[in-house]
Amino acid sequence: MTKEALKKLIDTAAGRIPADLVIKNARVVDVFGGAVTQGDIAVSNGLIAGVGQYEGMEVIDAQGRYATPGFIDSHIHIESSYLTPEEIGRLLVPCGTTTIVADPHEIVNVTGLRGMEYMLDAAEETALDIKYMLPSCVPATSFEHAGGAIGAKEIAQALRDKRILGLGEFMDYPGVINAADFALERLLAAQEAGVPIDGHAPLVTGKSLNAYAAGKIITDHECTTVEEMHEKISAGMYILMRHGSACHDLERLLAGVTARNSARCLLCSDDRQPKTILEHGHLDYHLRICVQKGIDPVTAIQMATLNAATCYGMSDRGAIAPGRRADITLLDDLVAFKARQVFIAGRLIAEDGIYLPQVRQRDCAAMRGRFYVKGFSADKLKLNLHSDKVNTIEFMPGGVMTKKSVAAIKRDTQGDFVRDEGADIVKVAVVERHQNTGNVAVALLQGYGIRAGAVALSIAHDSHNIITAGVSDAEIAFAVETLIAQGGGIVLVKDLEVLETMPLPIGGIMSDQTGEWVDEKLASIHELAHDTLGISKAVEPVMSLCFMALPVIPDIKLTDMGLFDVRKFDFIPLEAE
């Protein structure tokens, strides 16, 4: 800040000069004192000068509305919306959100640090303040091939960039718990940079949790039970209570929030698709749930604002108090939390659900998806099973976890899997697309429900190889070939014809279209997936499938290198013991 700016701010606060902007007649939510007070908010150069009685050059009458600090999503992957940073900004700010802590590990897994640069640049085109965490686990594990690889040296180097807030979720929790060299080196790089480190430790408790937390990992967004949440709080972690498009933990975890631990609780969405945003909103939705579940509204707002700012060392925001950024959301009430006006750094950015600035897109031609797939053909999908008793990846509807099941299947004379129309088991394959390894891994998926055709995606967390499932090798191969030809995205085929596609030109994982376009396209894909391909209504046909390759979420997943048992943290054969 310049001396002139600070002088102007203090002069404004003291009432010696009129403010740039005064939001008059507001019920100001005081997240420090935990109260609501009546007053005007004075703004100088985008910063709050004070709450009290003030005069300004520009005056906005809040008409008695509640003024809260702008909401902060403490953990989100923008790429999971399939949208660009510019477009997610357009959708989220009208919901009252002014800052998101984003981990661009999807695009970085595809393109390396080029993707980080693109996301940083694109963020400049939106009024939403996007703070990035540097992806820590690229690739997520050493059990897969990704398009990028970021080691401790790259981390140390990248963290010098002041635009980067900290080190992103350390998904390879076994690496930390087992004190693996690569994990130690990355953690130390972040510790030396003095930045926060995000965690990801599903079901990790006891001494393993101590080991994980000892690495100075300060958050977790993977709690499923109140007990797990409490244990993690005691270990010094902030709990990011999640309600995303795929994972719904918030409601369950709210039962664990107490007056004594609420300062350690934050709100996040992790993944949020356009449909969810357009229908339910963003953190306004979380806040509604909080209040419905009996959390005091000011406590809920603290979780959506101040607590996140404190956790991530963003002392410049998160409260309506002197010297903080004028990120302010005006609400009619603390029940529906519908944002009427949203200010970022003192500028009115959204009103009655409309994002006001013009949306400019950063050029993303350089991010166009490239597919390095060596010698793919239907032959690579054949299995040679030594037993009828196989390990299957069984869907757990509503989440991203899977169950390791054992099933009896039929084999042909070569030992290949023969689909039984009565048993809901099909082939699932991961086709490596970044490094020309020619890897194609095949396993058996249970509970997807598909009865015709195939689905192929170039979204497959976190390495984003091609993942595909279908009723026959031919359908699967056709879907994969179509996907490669269109440069990535989503492809549905039936009877060797293309049923529907959604191109995702940015790295094969993100669209350059609007949220509404993506939403309509996905709706069409979902409808066809359920109605024409027969995929179970209990399963989200795209989102669920794209998590089947993520080897850090239990129980069992498939990478381009094979079937992976997450609890053993090693590959296992298809044949069951």
Place this chain on the structure above:
Amino acid sequence: MTKEALKKLIDTAAGRIPADLVIKNARVVDVFGGAVTQGDIAVSNGLIAGVGQYEGMEVIDAQGRYATPGFIDSHIHIESSYLTPEEIGRLLVPCGTTTIVADPHEIVNVTGLRGMEYMLDAAEETALDIKYMLPSCVPATSFEHAGGAIGAKEIAQALRDKRILGLGEFMDYPGVINAADFALERLLAAQEAGVPIDGHAPLVTGKSLNAYAAGKIITDHECTTVEEMHEKISAGMYILMRHGSACHDLERLLAGVTARNSARCLLCSDDRQPKTILEHGHLDYHLRICVQKGIDPVTAIQMATLNAATCYGMSDRGAIAPGRRADITLLDDLVAFKARQVFIAGRLIAEDGIYLPQVRQRDCAAMRGRFYVKGFSADKLKLNLHSDKVNTIEFMPGGVMTKKSVAAIKRDTQGDFVRDEGADIVKVAVVERHQNTGNVAVALLQGYGIRAGAVALSIAHDSHNIITAGVSDAEIAFAVETLIAQGGGIVLVKDLEVLETMPLPIGGIMSDQTGEWVDEKLASIHELAHDTLGISKAVEPVMSLCFMALPVIPDIKLTDMGLFDVRKFDFIPLEAE
């Protein structure tokens, strides 16, 4: 941290190797969850590996005692104890204190940044972890002469020293509120360094408070009422609830602590004399008061530990949780808070009230007090009053504030003050000692009660010129001359003979003796001051007098340049209007 150390820490946490030290069978106070749990604390290289069931190379049985994080005094001036850092460490650690946030502005006012260096060096000789704030207002105001002067440039330079935690209390609050250049420059230097800035804003509320807080000043330890405290919390400040030897705000402020704001409340002593420490302890005393006043013990402990760590960005301590420093205090109960064993960085430092390491004193010869007093004589004490109606500095017993009173006095033919034995008014003088200005300012002091002789001190906050009060010019002059000859400290005279002295060789403000020696000496001084000189029992004869020259605490004070009205923030004549 080295990779080997982190590996060992994680291996210990995971239970793969025995801990260096295990504190078995403790009731562990969990400041994150706000609970007490049963368990062992495992320590590796001075850091906590985890709480659970652990085995160790060394095992200490806590015998069911409570284990709390070591206490953190969030604001203290070591010099006010008259003791060296080494010696204060010896006294405080046995009380359960493991970290203090110290502002050495007394010694820096006397010697400039040389004093800061000395304090940093001396701190290395004690196990107590002394974190220093850089004095921000040296001299405290431009209305006095001090031995050091630190501007924005020096601040920017000094804050690069990683041993310095932040910028010390910004006592010149009018400078901030009025956006004075020097204040802006200093605040910006700290903001650019990204360090916390301490406040000092007695009675500052409303728009003035907004102006002060807008400078990113994040603490205040000068609250006197709950209302003031709540307003400051809402403005984003942490409240350091003080109970020192001179100022007792804690009890009053505890009424304002709520479940919603307690995270913004800390404990501090500000000033603490050896007598208070030896008789009442340190933060253990504060904690007893908290619990007596109905604060839940775990909340009280949070205020003494985690909250201070959070406020000052010391994420390496303040909790018994993986990865944090093993600063641990073992207590029999959460009522008396008597520390039985105190560990700092995993080392047992105090047991049953005894500091265990040998105390080595850093050489302090270079800090010997120097007195540059030009042409002092009794003549300089004469007044030439134009009126019988004068402004007096009236003592307010029990604090450091004064009342601006008006009194009718007698004058001689030259207009000099003539003491009336029936009226409790005497001369008080400040003699400049750092810059050879020859300044001697004289005013009238009401309510000190002195009936014989004089008192002279080279401790006079914050510039530490000589302050003296007595029944006649001759007695005052004799006391001042004796003080200069002995190189500073405290001098009591009666009938032109020395009654008692306490030399303070370090800058004229600190002793190189033990706390017990200082305590005995002060006891003798106090007894003689009350019994032989007749000073009012309602007044602390030394501590109170030495605050009479501090022009940042209302209402009225005396600097070497004249009588100062703190509310007007300007000099006023002795004659009343």
